[in-house]
Amino acid sequence: xxxxxxxxxxxxxxxxxxxxxxxxxxxxxxxxxxxxxxxxxxxxxxxxxxxxxxxxxxxxxxxxxxxxxxxxxxxxxxxxxxxxxxxxxxxxxxxxxxxxxxxxxxxxxxxxxxxxxxxxxxxxxxxxxxxxxxxxx
Numbered sequence: 001x002x003x004x005x006x007x008x009x010x011x012x013x014x015x016x017x018x019x020x021x022x023x024x025x026x027x028x029x030x031x032x033x034x035x036x037x038x039x040x041x042x043x044x045x046x047x048x049x050x051x052x053x054x055x056x057x058x059x060x061x062x063x064x065x066x067x068x069x070x071x072x073x074x075x076x077x078x079x080x081x082x083x084x085x086x087x088x089x090x091x092x093x094x095x096x097x098x099x100x101x102x103x104x105x106x107x108x109x110x111x112x113x114x115x116x117x118x119x120x121x122x123x124x125x126x127x128x129x130x131x132x133x134x135x136x137x
Contacts, residue, residue, distance in 0.1 A: 001087045003134055009084050009104045012077050019074045026067050030054060096133045099126050 038044040091097040110123035
């Protein structure tokens with residue numbers, strides 16, 4: 001795994017959220033209409049009734065296909081996120097694992113990573129540890 005793949009993690013997460021929002025926004029048209037009917041008993045008085053329902057207009061199949069495509073893309077992105085998380089979680093060195101977790105999973109800046117780790121670490125020192133690890137792996 002390289003730096004570019006790791007850097008993609010935050011964008012993968014945001015893309016998943018965007019796609020989930022698109023899936024939620026796929027809606028059917030709700031329509032309301034008025035119909036005439038009568039009471040079910042004698043003297044069968046005629047009256048108007050308001051009905052509400054879903055107007056498919058032949059788009060049901062297309063919407064389901066679009067929703068399926070979006071769901072498959074979300075699953076692919078989740079697999080990539082899991083693969084990246086597994087890579088980070090399998091790093092043997094605890095300090096390096098913390099740096100990668102804070103930087104890529106939590107999305108912190110180098111300065112914030114150094115402050116979270118503590119121990120007189122600077123943004124430059126944690127970035128160098130990160131770069132050395134990627135250069136050796």
